[in-house]
Amino acid sequence: MRAYKPKDNVQAKAYYTDRFYVAPQVPKSAVETDEVFASDLEAIKAKFEVKDAYIQVEQMVIYINAHDIYGVLELMRDELQYTQLSEMSAIDWLAKDNTFEIFYQMLSMTKRKRIRVKYFIENGQAVDSVEKLFRSADWSEREMFDMFGIEANNHPFMKRILMPYDWQGNPLLKTYPLEGDEFAAWYEVDKIYGKEARDIIGPELRDTARVDRYDSERFSRLGFEVPKGTKITGDEEPHVESYQEESGVFMVTKLDKESSKVIDDPQR
Amino acid sequence: MAQVKNRLTPFFENITFDRDDNELVLNFGPQHPSAHGQLRLMLHLQQEQIVKAHPDIGYLHRGMEKMAENMIYNEFMPTTDRMDYIASSSNNYGFALAVEKLIGLEVPRRAKVIRMFLLEINRLMSHLFWLATTALDIGAMTVFLFAFREREYLMDIIEGYCGARLTHAAIRIGGVPLDIQDSFLGQLRVFLDKLPQNIKDYEDLLDSNRIWLMRMEEVGTISTEMALSWGCTGPMLRASGVAWDIRKEEPYELYDEVEFNVPFSDKGDNFARYRIYMEEMRESAKILYQCIEMYEKCEKDGQTELMAHAPKYISAPKLDIMTQNYSLMQHFVLVTQGMRPPVGEVYVATESPKGELGFYINSQGGPYPYRLKLRAPSFWHTGILTDLLPGHYIPDVVSIIGTTNIVFGEVDR
Numbered sequence: 001m002r003a004y005k006p007k008d009n010v011q012a013k014a015y016y017t018d019r020f021y022v023a024p025q026v027p028k029s030a031v032e033t034d035e036v037f038a039s040d041l042e043a044i045k046a047k048f049e050v051k052d053a054y055i056q057v058e059q060m061v062i063y064i065n066a067h068d069i070y071g072v073l074e075l076m077r078d079e080l081q082y083t084q085l086s087e088m089s090a091i092d093w094l095a096k097d098n099t100f101e102i103f104y105q106m107l108s109m110t111k112r113k114r115i116r117v118k119y120f121i122e123n124g125q126a127v128d129s130v131e132k133l134f135r136s137a138d139w140s141e142r143e144m145f146d147m148f149g150i151e152a153n154n155h156p157f158m159k160r161i162l163m164p165y166d167w168q169g170n171p172l173l174k175t176y177p178l179e180g181d182e183f184a185a186w187y188e189v190d191k192i193y194g195k196e197a198r199d200i201i202g203p204e205l206r207d208t209a210r211v212d213r214y215d216s217e218r219f220s221r222l223g224f225e226v227p228k229g230t231k232i233t234g235d236e237e238p239h240v241e242s243y244q245e246e247s248g249v250f251m252v253t254k255l256d257k258e259s260s261k262v263i264d265d266p267q268r
Numbered sequence: 269m270a271q272v273k274n275r276l277t278p279f280f281e282n283i284t285f286d287r288d289d290n291e292l293v294l295n296f297g298p299q300h301p302s303a304h305g306q307l308r309l310m311l312h313l314q315q316e317q318i319v320k321a322h323p324d325i326g327y328l329h330r331g332m333e334k335m336a337e338n339m340i341y342n343e344f345m346p347t348t349d350r351m352d353y354i355a356s357s358s359n360n361y362g363f364a365l366a367v368e369k370l371i372g373l374e375v376p377r378r379a380k381v382i383r384m385f386l387l388e389i390n391r392l393m394s395h396l397f398w399l400a401t402t403a404l405d406i407g408a409m410t411v412f413l414f415a416f417r418e419r420e421y422l423m424d425i426i427e428g429y430c431g432a433r434l435t436h437a438a439i440r441i442g443g444v445p446l447d448i449q450d451s452f453l454g455q456l457r458v459f460l461d462k463l464p465q466n467i468k469d470y471e472d473l474l475d476s477n478r479i480w481l482m483r484m485e486e487v488g489t490i491s492t493e494m495a496l497s498w499g500c501t502g503p504m505l506r507a508s509g510v511a512w513d514i515r516k517e518e519p520y521e522l523y524d525e526v527e528f529n530v531p532f533s534d535k536g537d538n539f540a541r542y543r544i545y546m547e548e549m550r551e552s553a554k555i556l557y558q559c560i561e562m563y564e565k566c567e568k569d570g571q572t573e574l575m576a577h578a579p580k581y582i583s584a585p586k587l588d589i590m591t592q593n594y595s596l597m598q599h600f601v602l603v604t605q606g607m608r609p610p611v612g613e614v615y616v617a618t619e620s621p622k623g624e625l626g627f628y629i630n631s632q633g634g635p636y637p638y639r640l641k642l643r644a645p646s647f648w649h650t651g652i653l654t655d656l657l658p659g660h661y662i663p664d665v666v667s668i669i670g671t672t673n674i675v676f677g678e679v680d681r
Contacts, residue, residue: 023632
């Protein structure tokens with residue numbers, strides 16, 4: 001039977017994990033331990049529902065409802081002095097519970113504090129754009145749309161930003177393989193040479209570290225070297241390379257291949 | 269391979285002009301020498317004045333965040349070099365610091381001092397490179413040659429340390445791999461003693477240069493609100509009236525022990541940014557002098573540790589690996605499987621030469637990060653061109669792109 005490989009997350013996985021291994025947690029502390037964060041949280045709680053809040057690695061994390069995001073960020077910007085949106089993006093949890101987690105990294109320069117505002121959305125749901133509050137969200141939301149396919153409502157220009165406009169697929173989804181999918185393999189071939197040239201050119205090789213055993217042009221036939229361009233059938237005799245100088249090496253007996261025995265069973 | 273006819277032949281009969289105004293659309297880049305990389309700017313022009321600008325990026329997109337999800341933590345370190353390749357140690361450092369905060373590591377003092385050396389040398393290299401290329405764009409060839417000469421000295425020092433000139437990979441999670449070479453301090457002192465005169469030479473050439481002033485003064489003015497709203501950081505923000513330097517406000521490493529000033533200006537134009545780069549070079553030199561003292565004190569106190577001691581995450585020193593069985597086993601596991609940081613998330617911002625370089629890491633306890641977001645300052649410094657360029661004229665475009673100091677390795681990631 002073939003080994004089962006999950007299709008919903010095709011990223012690299014640990015090939016071995018001790019069955020008794022329990023991953024430790026990055027410590028979280030209560031918001032009350034920090035005065036500034038506590039008062040900020042009070043101000044947000046007075047107007048919006050806060051589902052969870054804690055401090056982790058010197059920064060406060062709060063979970064809110066998806067539809068409150070514009071209001072919360074407006075409150076934070078205008079009343080709590082969080083004047084900069086450093087970063088925003090999404091985390092793909094589709095394999096776990098069909099949701100995306102969206103985070104907004106806020107910075108207050110007067111208080112020297114950073115808050116991460118987060119919420120969950122269902123797959124296919126759109127987020128509210130905060131581009132009117134922070135212009136930096138213009139490009140961040142486009143990047144999120146490009147990488148995850150999450151649309152932002154009321155965004156002035158919801159187009160791809162890093163990938164080409166006519167690209168298909170969202171590269172940062174966990175279902176998207178690292179070396180690209182079928183579309184990615186033919187994208188440039190089709191564009192430059194046309195679909196009819198597919199047979200001549202072949203799919204684009206995006207995994208440059210891949211070794212093709214029967215490729216005689218790219219130095220991948222270690223131990224089976226043939227002149228460049230030779231058609232390979234795969235049944236050549238292995239070519240044994242001798243690494244000892246002809247005149248011998250000091251203190252080392254000249255190796256006689258005929259009289260020596262090569263141990264080819266590693267389990268001996 | 270058979271010859272295949274290229275199908276990218278233009279067919280002009282398909283183009284229709286649906287506007288009868290005087291607006292001209294000009295494509296600036298993606299192969300323009302003054303675009304500092306693969307930037308395509310679509311400029312809508314009325315005469316010579318820009319009415320609409322549309323920066324198009326992604327020509328250098330390599331999917332680093334995707335790569336990070338498929339690499340163990342130490343494996344990703346050389347990839348960070350390729351973000352801001354003008355000052356690659358600062359990217360190495362940002363990533364190393366984020367992982368260290370995630371697992372709660374304390375780095376030995378000597379390693380901290382060496383990291384400060386690397387960070388400030390990288391800042392100097394980056395600023396010198398900025399000065400050289402921007403001056404060259406505006407036509408000051410002499411400044412380009414002068415600044416590249418000085419940058420060469422610094423690259424030699426770095427090459428002596430880690431063997432690479434551009435992509436250093438000189439910082440490890442938990443410390444630094446090597447102590448500085450014997451000639452390091454001597455060479456650095458010689459460079460630093462000459463630097464004030466060198467900076468004065470550049471300023472003599474530029475400060476009262478009529479062409480330079482025409483392209484710099486009152487051009488590309490960014491208001492404080494605009495800079496904050498667009499997420500500008502670093503010299504771009506400090507030139508617009510906010511004295512915010514992460515080294516000062518949220519100190520990491522030993523920046524709270526060194527004395528330096530944060531230059532800022534309320535003008536917000538190209539000239540203010542130019543002045544800030546020049547002043548920051550002087551401040552970096554000040555920091556480096558203090559680092560030399562700190563390093564000599566470390567040596568006197570016999571602090572020789574270069575890597576943190578955390579067997580769960582960091583390999584033991586080479587000598588232990590070669591002599592002790594358990595260290596070798598640990599090393600083997602850490603190399604083949606990778607370290608497994610605790611479950612949690614962290615966002616760590618550092619002051620790279622371009623601005624706030626942030627690493628957001630979401631770890632689910634596995635050897636691969638579940639999500640890694642790179643917050644590169646240049647991304648937003650490119651975005652701001654949308655709002656900044658309209659109203660300016662064609663010759664100002666090059667000088668504005670120059671002073672934003674964007675590097676496409678980190679815009680596209």
